[in-house]
Amino acid sequence: MSELNSKIPEGPLANKWNNYKEHAKLVNPANKRKLEVIVVGTGLAGAAAAASLAELGYQVKAFCFQDSPRRAHSIAAQGGINAAKNYKNDGDSVFRLFYDTIKGGDFRAREANVYRLATESRNIIDQCVAQGVPFAREYGGLLDNRSFGGSQVSRTFYARGQTGQQLLLGAYGALERQIGLGNVKMYSRHEMVEVVTIEGKARGIIARNLITGQLERYFGHAVLLASGGYGNVFFLSTNAMGSNVTAAWKAHKKGAYFANPCYTQIHPTCIPVTGDYQSKLTLMSESLRNDGRVWVPKTKEDAKAIREGKKTAVDIKEEDRDYYLERKYPSFGNLCPRDIASRAAKEACDDGRGIVPSGLGVFLDFADAIKRLGVDVVKARYGELFPMYQNITNEDPLKTPMKIYPAVHYVMGGLWVDYELMTTVTGLYCLGGPRG
Amino acid sequence: MKFNLKVWRQKNAKAQGKLVDYTIDNINADMSFLEMVDVLNDNLTRKGEDPIAFDHDCREGICGMCSMYISGRAHGPHHAATTCQLYMRSFKDGDTIYVEPFRAGAFPIIKDLVTDRSAFDRIIAKGGFVSVNTGQAQDANNLPVDKADAEKAMDAAACIGCGACVAACPNSAAMLFVSAKISQLALLPQGGPERNNRAINMVNQMDEEGFGNCTNIGACEAECPKEIKLTNIARMNREYLVASLINE
Ligand code: SF4
Ligand code: FES
Numbered sequence: 001m002s003e004l005n006s007k008i009p010e011g012p013l014a015n016k017w018n019n020y021k022e023h024a025k026l027v028n029p030a031n032k033r034k035l036e037v038i039v040v041g042t043g044l045a046g047a048a049a050a051a052s053l054a055e056l057g058y059q060v061k062a063f064c065f066q067d068s069p070r071r072a073h074s075i076a077a078q079g080g081i082n083a084a085k086n087y088k089n090d091g092d093s094v095f096r097l098f099y100d101t102i103k104g105g106d107f108r109a110r111e112a113n114v115y116r117l118a119t120e121s122r123n124i125i126d127q128c129v130a131q132g133v134p135f136a137r138e139y140g141g142l143l144d145n146r147s148f149g150g151s152q153v154s155r156t157f158y159a160r161g162q163t164g165q166q167l168l169l170g171a172y173g174a175l176e177r178q179i180g181l182g183n184v185k186m187y188s189r190h191e192m193v194e195v196v197t198i199e200g201k202a203r204g205i206i207a208r209n210l211i212t213g214q215l216e217r218y219f220g221h222a223v224l225l226a227s228g229g230y231g232n233v234f235f236l237s238t239n240a241m242g243s244n245v246t247a248a249w250k251a252h253k254k255g256a257y258f259a260n261p262c263y264t265q266i267h268p269t270c271i272p273v274t275g276d277y278q279s280k281l282t283l284m285s286e287s288l289r290n291d292g293r294v295w296v297p298k299t300k301e302d303a304k305a306i307r308e309g310k311k312t313a314v315d316i317k318e319e320d321r322d323y324y325l326e327r328k329y330p331s332f333g334n335l336c337p338r339d340i341a342s343r344a345a346k347e348a349c350d351d352g353r354g355i356v357p358s359g360l361g362v363f364l365d366f367a368d369a370i371k372r373l374g375v376d377v378v379k380a381r382y383g384e385l386f387p388m389y390q391n392i393t394n395e396d397p398l399k400t401p402m403k404i405y406p407a408v409h410y411v412m413g414g415l416w417v418d419y420e421l422m423t424t425v426t427g428l429y430c431l432g433g434p435r436g
Numbered sequence: 437m438k439f440n441l442k443v444w445r446q447k448n449a450k451a452q453g454k455l456v457d458y459t460i461d462n463i464n465a466d467m468s469f470l471e472m473v474d475v476l477n478d479n480l481t482r483k484g485e486d487p488i489a490f491d492h493d494c495r496e497g498i499c500g501m502c503s504m505y506i507s508g509r510a511h512g513p514h515h516a517a518t519t520c521q522l523y524m525r526s527f528k529d530g531d532t533i534y535v536e537p538f539r540a541g542a543f544p545i546i547k548d549l550v551t552d553r554s555a556f557d558r559i560i561a562k563g564g565f566v567s568v569n570t571g572q573a574q575d576a577n578n579l580p581v582d583k584a585d586a587e588k589a590m591d592a593a594a595c596i597g598c599g600a601c602v603a604a605c606p607n608s609a610a611m612l613f614v615s616a617k618i619s620q621l622a623l624l625p626q627g628g629p630e631r632n633n634r635a636i637n638m639v640n641q642m643d644e645e646g647f648g649n650c651t652n653i654g655a656c657e658a659e660c661p662k663e664i665k666l667t668n669i670a671r672m673n674r675e676y677l678v679a680s681l682i683n684e
Contacts, residue, residue: 052570067491067550068557070597071499087577123571130573132566132626134590141580159590165498166593173565180561188554211546240494274466277475280495391517394466394525 004257007418008112014095017116020419032057038205038220040192040247042069044164044171045432046226051174054183061218062175062184063207065191065242070172073228073240074432077164078285080148080156081128083121088145092153094118100151105412108260112419125157131170135159161285161384190216192247195223195254195428202254202428225251225423226431229411231264237408238270238283248415248430256423256430260413267409268341271392272361281407282392285385289334291369291378292402294341295323296353296362303353313355313363313401324348342406349405356403365401437463437524440532441476443488446545449552453545455534465525469512470495470502472524473535489548495520497661500596503603504549505536510600510659518598518661538603542610542646553599555645556613562641563634564617566626579625589623592616594662601656601664607648612656614642615672616664622675632679639676 009020027035035058039050042064050062064072084097098118102109129135129143135157136144145154159166178184187207193215194206202223207216227247231237252258269284297303298320305311324344326333334341345362348354354361370378375398379386386397393403415423415430422429438461446453460476467475470492477487493501502519506512512522527533535549543551581589593616601612618635621627627634650669657666 048570055569066493066499066501067553068597070557070560071493071501073494073499076494076496076498085576123573126573126576127568127570129576129579130566130568130626132589132621132624134586134593134620134624136590137581137583137586139583141582142577159593162498162594165596166590169593173560174570176557176561177565177567179557186557188557240499242493275464277464277467277471279468279471279474282496391521391523394523 004416004424005418006110006112007420008110009419013111013115016112017119029057033059035059035221036061036219038218038223039063040205040223040225041072041227041432042066042172042175043072043074043226043228043432044168045074046072046224047168047171047175049224049226049431050184051171051178054178054181057183060178060184061187061220063187063190063192063205063218065189065210067188069175069186069188070169072168073243074168075165076238076240077167078161080146080158080163081121081124081167082148082151082155083125083157084118084155085122085125085143085145085157086153086155087143088154090153092155094122096153097121097155110419128157128167128170131174133159133166133170135166187218192225192227193250195251195256195425197254197425197427201426222427222429224429224431225415228432229414230261231408231411234264234408236273236278236281238267238281239408239410241280251415251423251425251428251430254425254428256425256428257416258413259416261411263412265338265409265412266342266406268338268345268406269364269404270407270409271389272356272403272405273358274356282388283407283409284389284402284404286338288364288382288385288402289341291373291381292334292364292366293323293368294325294334294345294362294364294404295321295401296348296355298322298353300352303355306355307357307359313365322348322353345404345406354405356405361403361405363401364397364404366397367401370398437465437527437529439463439472439524439527439530442532442534443548444536445488445548448547449544453548455536463524465523467524468495468520469504469506469522469524470520489546489550491550492520497521498596500598503538503551503553503598503600505534505538505603507534510538510603511598511661515658516661516663518596521661538599540599540602540605540608540647542608543599543602551599553597555647556597556599556610558645559610559614559638559641560617562637563630564621564638566621567630568626581624585623589620592619592623592664592668595660595664596662598661600659600661602647604655604659605648605650606653606655607651609650609656610642610645610647611650611669611672612660612664612666614638615668618672618675619668622671631675632682635672635675635679636683639672 009016011019039062050060054060084094086092098115138144147154148156179186189210190207196204204219228243230245231239270281329336441458442455445456491501493499497518504519511519537549542555595616
């Protein structure tokens with residue numbers, strides 16, 4: 001039985017990270033060259049770690065199951081990245097970002113790690129900009145920010161609706177540079193199937209070559225897992241098809257503890273399931289709830305008629321509609337937090353008032369916003385989202401309400417790690433998605 | 437809906453490939469093209485046959501992994517959409533659909549519809565980055581960027597590296613892909629110091645990989661799922677020319 005020792009550095013919260021850095025052991029450059037590190041996964045965490053370790057002089061072997069490290073699912077993140085830069089001079093600080101993050105995690109995250117994240121958030125933006133990530137700019141040429149997720153300060157940096165893509169391509173560029181310099185050996189189309197331990201320490205992996213089908217053996221003095229979250233343990237999720245959590249599961253079977261697996265985010269605004277052939281779900285940005293009103297019919301009879309195609313949304317009179325979020329949570333209304341909106345949608349559908357044939361769907365209606373702001377404003381505001389919805393569903397959300405239902409989006413649980421990001425298996429580290 | 441499919445089957449890189457006929461029935465118009473192939477593969481597996489190998493991952497049009505040449509067009513009949521964003525309602529009941537891999541000398545076929553596009557990675561490794569190590573960056577706002585330039589850089593950076601431009605081009609040229617990266621970094625001050633070497637090294641690697649020359653046909657732009665513009669190619673040519681003059 002492993003003992004959980006989180007190895008949090010001494011000292012007050014704000015000094016812990018500096019304390020740690022100032023007293024961490026250094027490795028002689030000549031020795032770095034002799035140390036081999038395995039990195040599994042090339043998303044934001046894996047690609048950045050592989051490139052950074054190679055820059056420091058370690059010999060890195062990086063693995064991904066896709067044909068290129070550029071395709072990891074970090075690429076699908078849309079909204080933006082938070083950093084306590086306080087560029088807007090609106091009172092932001094490392095402590096405020098720390099506090100908001102702790103609160104967002106229901107006060108369960110490890111404070112020392114979150115404080116470190118909030119501190120480093122500033123350097124991350126610097127690094128990304130230096131790498132050529134085309135973040136949105138103001139007319140003066142400085143970086144633009146927006147506020148996100150109900151925070152009272154503007155600290156979100158973004159690159160249109162493709163922030164994850166641009167951050168990943170920055171990290172991928174840094175990784176390719178190290179591959180070109182011969183410091184990283186890249187194994188694409190390889191899937192990790194086992195962590196190898198020698199005398200209790202992680203010392204390598206077994207990977208399947210996805211072209212030949214052969215199992216191959218790779219040595220490393222340390223193994224870093226950056227292989228993503230476990231959203232796909234649910235039958236359908238918004239995750240990529242290949243994000244199958246095999247690596248984290250194998251690590252768990254080798255003795256790495258799992259933390260908070262219940263921490264699964266069910267995102268309220270996804271496109272409902274249409275058939276049993278469906279391979280994955282598509283997320284519609286949460287920003288839609290700024291103008292869309294969520295409702296189901298008040299009566300089961302009306303809902304049934306809609307499900308059977310005998311009635312449509314417009315046939316339901318205003319007084320026969322249940323805008324359940326506005327009714328239940330008058331102060332937040334349609335903008336209530338994700339988990340609450342998801343739960344309320346499920347309750348309405350469990351009550352027999354779902355409006356898609358499967359029974360699992362609710363309306364997200366823009367009719368009022370269009371009346372208030374005009375079609376053009378609404379269209380401009382949700383530029384890419386409406387055509388995307390229409391492409392998938394063949395329905396125009398400007399004419400008929402969208403249909404949405406909650407879906408598994410991302411997970412916050414994962415392999416337990418200490419302050420140094422080591423799991424309960426010595427020498428096996430974990431970064432990004434699979435970490436708890 | 438019912439479809440007749442003619443799918444390219446090729447056992448491995450060395451084997452001769454051929455189009456094989458399949459019919460598939462009970463297809464729902466709301467299915468995506470890849471889900472239709474999933475169903476076909478399920479049928480094949482149940483019959484004990486080898487399923488059709490194809491590349492895909494995100495299935496939301498952003499990772500660039502899906503890559504089918506459908507009835508004569510890279511990523512199928514729609515403009516500005518990837519294969520995974522194609523839905524069966526775009527076809528008529530009873531249609532015959534041809535499904536082939538992205539074909540180009542520099543993208544050798546691995547199996548069926550799966551090709552090796554690692555040439556793109558090797559081109560990026562020659563200069564598709566800014567040489568700044570982790571921890572070396574200055575404060576982000578020390579480097580103002582003109583908003584219009586930032587927007588243009590972002591337009592170019594939207595490339596997903598799918599290779600449809602190469603597959604669509606009769607010369608199998610990779611100019612649109614390479615120029616998108618060169619443009620992004622040429623438009624931003626961060627890309628300045630390495631600008632000349634980048635243009636020379638990336639273009640040389642592109643030639644070495646065996647991609648063809650550009651003869652201004654424009655099929656790449658027409659088929660690009662991310663609407664990358666031909667003007668990037670003009671910018672790359674300028675970058676390359678200036679760099680060659682300076683290097684001489
Ligand atoms: S330029 Fe367009 S077609 Fe070519 S790789 Fe990039 S996204 Fe694909
Ligand atoms: S599967 Fe990712 S773009 Fe099509």
